[in-house]
Amino acid sequence: MSELEIADQIVKAAIRIHRKFGPGLLAEVYKSLLVLELVKLGYWVEQEVPYSIVHEGVTLDVGFKADLVVQDRVIVGFASDDAPMKVEKQKMTTCLRLTGYKLGYLLNFGEEWMKDGISRFFNSGKPQMNLSGVG
Numbered sequence: 001m002s003e004l005e006i007a008d009q010i011v012k013a014a015i016r017i018h019r020k021f022g023p024g025l026l027a028e029v030y031k032s033l034l035v036l037e038l039v040k041l042g043y044w045v046e047q048e049v050p051y052s053i054v055h056e057g058v059t060l061d062v063g064f065k066a067d068l069v070v071q072d073r074v075i076v077g078f079a080s081d082d083a084p085m086k087v088e089k090q091k092m093t094t095c096l097r098l099t100g101y102k103l104g105y106l107l108n109f110g111e112e113w114m115k116d117g118i119s120r121f122f123n124s125g126k127p128q129m130n131l132s133g134v135g
Helices: 002-019 027-040 086-097
Strands: 045-055 058-070 074-078 103-107 118-122 131-133
Touching: 002 027, 002 074, 002 103, 002 118, 027 045, 027 058, 027 074, 045 086, 058 086, 074 086, 086 103, 086 118
Parallel strands: 074 103
Antiparallel strands: 045 058, 045 131, 058 074, 103 118
């Protein structure tokens, strides 16, 4: 299954959730609902996936976390109510660049219409540094 096929199901599930519950819930609630929907569809979903960063031979276990990784192919991030969208978008771009994943989505369920809260990110490069999962 391609990244785009997985992405199509992620977007459809996000829209279904938003239509049912609307904006206004905590990002963690939407994340749990999306995980539930994707697992029901048969997808393997990892949550809060930590990555360490190796710099000059030193492994730092405080790298970053991906909110969700679906089928080990697509990263999904959730916009935080307390962080500007510009910052959230920069975080997603960096996450894709560092991990080498090709596709990521940033979801903001706080928008009136879910279509306005979906940002898609592409990465055509290779990982920029040596990363490894932690935990």
